[in-house]
Amino acid sequence: MKTSTPAAGSAAPHLIADAVELVHSYPQMPLTVDCVIFGFDENKLKVLLIRSDLEVYKGKWSLLGDIVKQTEELDDAAYRVLRERTGMTDVYLKQVQAFSSLNRHPGGRVVTVAYCSLLNIRHHELQITDNELHWQNVRSLKDMAFDHKEIIDACYNWLQKRIQEHPLGFNLLPEKFSLRELQNLYEAILNVELDRRNFRKKFFSMDFLIDTGELEEDVNHRPGKLYQFNFEKYEKSKRKWIGIDF
Amino acid sequence: MKTSTPAAGSAAPHLIADAVELVHSYPQMPLTVDCVIFGFDENKLKVLLIRSDLEVYKGKWSLLGDIVKQTEELDDAAYRVLRERTGMTDVYLKQVQAFSSLNRHPGGRVVTVAYCSLLNIRHHELQITDNELHWQNVRSLKDMAFDHKEIIDACYNWLQKRIQEHPLGFNLLPEKFSLRELQNLYEAILNVELDRRNFRKKFFSMDFLIDTGELEEDVNHRPGKLYQFNFEKYEKSKRKWIGIDF
DNA sequence: ATTGAATGTGTATTAATTACATGAATTTTC
DNA sequence: GAAAATTCATGTAATTAATACACATTCAAT
Numbered sequence: 001m002k003t004s005t006p007a008a009g010s011a012a013p014h015l016i017a018d019a020v021e022l023v024h025s026y027p028q029m030p031l032t033v034d035c036v037i038f039g040f041d042e043n044k045l046k047v048l049l050i051r052s053d054l055e056v057y058k059g060k061w062s063l064l065g066d067i068v069k070q071t072e073e074l075d076d077a078a079y080r081v082l083r084e085r086t087g088m089t090d091v092y093l094k095q096v097q098a099f100s101s102l103n104r105h106p107g108g109r110v111v112t113v114a115y116c117s118l119l120n121i122r123h124h125e126l127q128i129t130d131n132e133l134h135w136q137n138v139r140s141l142k143d144m145a146f147d148h149k150e151i152i153d154a155c156y157n158w159l160q161k162r163i164q165e166h167p168l169g170f171n172l173l174p175e176k177f178s179l180r181e182l183q184n185l186y187e188a189i190l191n192v193e194l195d196r197r198n199f200r201k202k203f204f205s206m207d208f209l210i211d212t213g214e215l216e217e218d219v220n221h222r223p224g225k226l227y228q229f230n231f232e233k234y235e236k237s238k239r240k241w242i243g244i245d246f
Numbered sequence: 247m248k249t250s251t252p253a254a255g256s257a258a259p260h261l262i263a264d265a266v267e268l269v270h271s272y273p274q275m276p277l278t279v280d281c282v283i284f285g286f287d288e289n290k291l292k293v294l295l296i297r298s299d300l301e302v303y304k305g306k307w308s309l310l311g312d313i314v315k316q317t318e319e320l321d322d323a324a325y326r327v328l329r330e331r332t333g334m335t336d337v338y339l340k341q342v343q344a345f346s347s348l349n350r351h352p353g354g355r356v357v358t359v360a361y362c363s364l365l366n367i368r369h370h371e372l373q374i375t376d377n378e379l380h381w382q383n384v385r386s387l388k389d390m391a392f393d394h395k396e397i398i399d400a401c402y403n404w405l406q407k408r409i410q411e412h413p414l415g416f417n418l419l420p421e422k423f424s425l426r427e428l429q430n431l432y433e434a435i436l437n438v439e440l441d442r443r444n445f446r447k448k449f450f451s452m453d454f455l456i457d458t459g460e461l462e463e464d465v466n467h468r469p470g471k472l473y474q475f476n477f478e479k480y481e482k483s484k485r486k487w488i489g490i491d492f
Numbered sequence: 493a494t495t496g497a498a499t500g501t502g503t504a505t506t507a508a509t510t511a512c513a514t515g516a517a518t519t520t521t522c
Numbered sequence: 523g524a525a526a527a528t529t530c531a532t533g534t535a536a537t538t539a540a541t542a543c544a545c546a547t548t549c550a551a552t
Contacts, residue, residue: 178530179530179531180529180530196530196531197531197532197533200531200532201532201533219529220528221527221528221529221530222528222529222530222531223529223530224529224530224531225530225531243540
């Protein structure tokens with residue numbers, strides 16, 4: 001998953017043995033990943049939660065997470081959680097932050113690395129059959145297990161910032177979307193109201209939207225045009241951005 | 247260091263015991279922190295390195311890092327490294343990213359969390375007596391131990407981005423600085439040339455610079471005014487920032 | 493006193509952001 | 523099927539921010 005810098009791969013065996021011995025002397029601790037999985041539905045930003053499997057937290061909601069295996073990279077562990085829980089593979093996923101409070105887990109010292117994931121709540125692969133799972137409004141979280149409220153807050157802040165600088169939002173929408181849907185998404189995530197005309201102007205001037213020529217269906221008013229995001233063109237443009245401002 | 251959400255602190259003892267048993271069944275692994283300590287000197291961005299203590303990496307430079315203790319938070323471990331190595335306490339320090347490649351350490355699986363630290367290279371508390379330490383130009387790194395080149399690159403990218411949105415840069419300068427020094431800092435970090443008049447206009451319009459009334463000394467040309475950054479005023483302003491752009 | 497080098501400031505141009513109003517397409521209502 | 527209601531689609535003027543650019547001032551060195 002991560003590009004790896006081979007670490008002294010061809011060094012003499014006794015040197016490696018020394019290093020191995022050193023590492024064996026290091027204190028060890030359990031490491032987990034927790035996925036903050038965002039979805040967008042009914043014009044609200046949602047997060048996917050599961051009932052805590054700990055009796056101490058009975059009834060409380062928690063994030064989807066798991067231990068990191070001895071020979072597993074963090075990204076892979078997070079993808080594994082996503083795959084096992086949602087059945088989805090090509091999902092947006094980024095590491096956000098490690099949390100290490102000593103008392104964050106009632107069972108003892110557990111360090112966790114939080115990941116932010118974005119997916120389309122209507123995606124056909126997404127089979128949330130487990131009735132212990134549910135999508136909850138991001139702004140009505142309370143009484144969560146562990147430090148998961150804090151973790152979600154961190155990921156939500158991260159998302160609010162990131163979505164303004166990178167085209168992440170499209171991961172939350174269907175492949176084809178109307179401009180109104182896109183604006184609703186931004187308004188929900190940023191918790192602001194935006195002027196429709198200026199919003200459209202902004203996105204059109206970026207010139208990354210492809211007009212599919214299709215129209216919305218099953219909508220009880222004049223249907224809007226459907227667009228796709230031109231990821232290919234975006235990748236090529238890669239703007240260099242200087243704008244000191246604080 | 248981190249605000250901690252007490253985890254089911256008052257739950258029944260047998261429930262805690264269950265949780266403890268669960269955590270004991272988790273795989274464990276060594277965890278370290280690595281500090282990317284930036285300094286600014288001779289109009290160049292520098293990073294503080296130390297000779298690797300591993301024989302496998304004999305002669306190569308590495309970051310300042312250490313193991314995370316069983317009952318130590320990540321932030322505290324990073325601060326400890328800073329304190330022990332530089333003698334400095336009130337230092338800018340932020341977690342950046344965890345690195346977990348399986349082969350990143352020749353002695354076996356070691357996950358590390360990278361921190362970005364900024365300090366004034368001339369600070370009187372900074373005692374780099376150890377001649378195994380040295381400040382190296384960020385843009386002339388090669389042949390580093392572990393994946394430390396990759397870690398520095400990540401922190402450097404993080405810094406380039408962050409410094410445009412938050413007043414971090416001042417941590418690299420003396421308390422009182424000239425506008426020219428400030429501009430040199432930005433130019434060095436962002437690797438661009440900026441127009442002097444527009445740069446000044448920009449900073450003055452933010453209105454966070456305090457004119458100390460003092461002038462530069464020991465400079466063989468017309469001395470510039472010395473300014474301080476008004477952190478207090480900045481903290482109060484906390485602009486809310488909406489600017490979709492990518 | 494003259495030269496050199498860096499500081500300090502202002503203005504005109506361009507680009508980006510904001511505020512704001514009307515006509516067109518489609519569904520619902522009567 | 524005509525009228526009402528709703529949402530889509532678009533343009534322009536005013537403001538604000540970013541950029542490009544030139545000259546007078548201060549101090550040090552000679």
